[in-house]
Amino acid sequence: MPKRPTILHSKIVAKSRLFKVEELQLKFTNGVERTYERLVSQGQGAVMIVALNAQEELVLIREYAGGFHDYVLTLPKGLIDPGEDALAAANRELMEETGFGAHRLELLTRLSLAPNYMGHKMDVVLARDLYPCKLEGDEPEPLEVVLHPLQDLPRLMASDDFHEARSIAALFLTREKLEYEKQQQEYNGD
Amino acid sequence: MPKRPTILHSKIVAKSRLFKVEELQLKFTNGVERTYERLVSQGQGAVMIVALNAQEELVLIREYAGGFHDYVLTLPKGLIDPGEDALAAANRELMEETGFGAHRLELLTRLSLAPNYMGHKMDVVLARDLYPCKLEGDEPEPLEVVLHPLQDLPRLMASDDFHEARSIAALFLTREKLEYEKQQQEYNGD
Structure with missing residues (x-):
C-alpha cells in the first residue's frame, strides 16, 4: 500500500x-x-436493509428523494440513532418504513459512497424471518411498499426509478450470499 | 407514481x-x-469505466481517496469535460489513469449515488478492445494499476480497500451483461 x-x-x-x-x-x-x-461524516452512521420474505421477495420502498425532486424505488434505510447498533437500527427502520420486523438480522457488507470526497460507509443488513410490525417514523408521508422477487433482478434494474448504486450492489451481494448458502446446504445434505 | x-x-x-x-x-x-x-450538481457529469482486456481481466486503480484519507482500490473515473460526451470522457480518463485506450466503448448503465440528498448520476462505460496509450492527467502522483479477473469477484469483494458501492454495482452488471452476450452467441451458434 x-x-x-x-x-x-x-x-x-x-x-x-x-x-x-x-x-x-x-x-x-x-x-x-x-x-x-x-x-465530513456526522452522526453514528447509516444502515440499508435488504429484507426478504418467506417467498424470497424483496421489500422495497418508493419514496420522495430530494436530490432528484422525484420518487425513487429503493431499499429501506436510515440513520443509526445514538446508543443503537446497526442491527437494531436496521430493524427499527424496517418497521418504520415497511411495516415489517425481522427475527433474523445479519451484517451483509459495508459500502462506501464516494471515497474521493466522502468518508461515509453504510452498513448493509440482511433481514429475514419477517413479521408484521409497524412503528411510527419521521416520514412526511406514508411510503409505498413494493415486493419484488430477488431472482428477477434484471427487471428491477430496468425500472426507470431504480438506479441507486448502493441498492444495486446490496442486491447482487444478497443473491451471491443466498446462492452460496444453498450450495452449502446441498453439500451438507440438508 | x-x-x-x-x-x-x-x-x-x-x-x-x-x-x-x-x-x-x-x-x-x-x-x-x-x-x-x-x-447541487455542478459540471457536465461524471463517468466510471469498466475496462476489460482480452483475458477478461478488469483494469482497476489504487488511488488516494480524500474522504477516507487512505488509498482505495476502485474503477477509473472522472469528470466529463465541457464539449465531451460520456464515451469520449471515459476513453480519456482510462488513458490518463491506466495507460490504456479502448476501441470499443458502450454505455452500461447510469447510477445514482444518494438520491435523497444528491442529484448526481454517473455514466458507467464498458470499455473493451484495449490498446496501450498513456495520456497525462491531473493526478498528483502516478496511480497503481491492478489487473483482476472479472470471474473472481468474490475475492475482490473481500479486499479491505475495495468497498465503493458504484464499483461493486458496475462489476456485477458487467458480469451479467457478458453472461447474456455469451448465451446469445451460443444461441446464434457463433
Whole structure:
C-alpha cells in the first residue's frame, strides 16, 4: 500500500444544517501539493436493509428523494440513532418504513459512497424471518411498499426509478450470499 | 407514481469551491411541510469505466481517496469535460489513469449515488478492445494499476480497500451483461 500524503493543514470552509465541508492541504510523497475538499461524516452512521420474505421477495420502498425532486424505488434505510447498533437500527427502520420486523438480522457488507470526497460507509443488513410490525417514523408521508422477487433482478434494474448504486450492489451481494448458502446446504445434505 | 411535493421556496445555504448546498422548503400532498437540504450538481457529469482486456481481466486503480484519507482500490473515473460526451470522457480518463485506450466503448448503465440528498448520476462505460496509450492527467502522483479477473469477484469483494458501492454495482452488471452476450452467441451458434 502506498504511503499516504501528509495533511499540512485542514479547515472547515462551508457548513449547513446537514453538511460540513472540510478543506485539506495535502503534500504527496513525491512532493506535489494539492488542495482537496471533502464532506465530513456526522452522526453514528447509516444502515440499508435488504429484507426478504418467506417467498424470497424483496421489500422495497418508493419514496420522495430530494436530490432528484422525484420518487425513487429503493431499499429501506436510515440513520443509526445514538446508543443503537446497526442491527437494531436496521430493524427499527424496517418497521418504520415497511411495516415489517425481522427475527433474523445479519451484517451483509459495508459500502462506501464516494471515497474521493466522502468518508461515509453504510452498513448493509440482511433481514429475514419477517413479521408484521409497524412503528411510527419521521416520514412526511406514508411510503409505498413494493415486493419484488430477488431472482428477477434484471427487471428491477430496468425500472426507470431504480438506479441507486448502493441498492444495486446490496442486491447482487444478497443473491451471491443466498446462492452460496444453498450450495452449502446441498453439500451438507440438508 | 405519487404526486411530488411542491417546492415552496429554495435557497443556497452553504457554498465552497466544490460543493453547493441548497435548502428546499417542501409541502407534501398530504399538507405536511418539511425542510430538506441537498447538494447541487455542478459540471457536465461524471463517468466510471469498466475496462476489460482480452483475458477478461478488469483494469482497476489504487488511488488516494480524500474522504477516507487512505488509498482505495476502485474503477477509473472522472469528470466529463465541457464539449465531451460520456464515451469520449471515459476513453480519456482510462488513458490518463491506466495507460490504456479502448476501441470499443458502450454505455452500461447510469447510477445514482444518494438520491435523497444528491442529484448526481454517473455514466458507467464498458470499455473493451484495449490498446496501450498513456495520456497525462491531473493526478498528483502516478496511480497503481491492478489487473483482476472479472470471474473472481468474490475475492475482490473481500479486499479491505475495495468497498465503493458504484464499483461493486458496475462489476456485477458487467458480469451479467457478458453472461447474456455469451448465451446469445451460443444461441446464434457463433
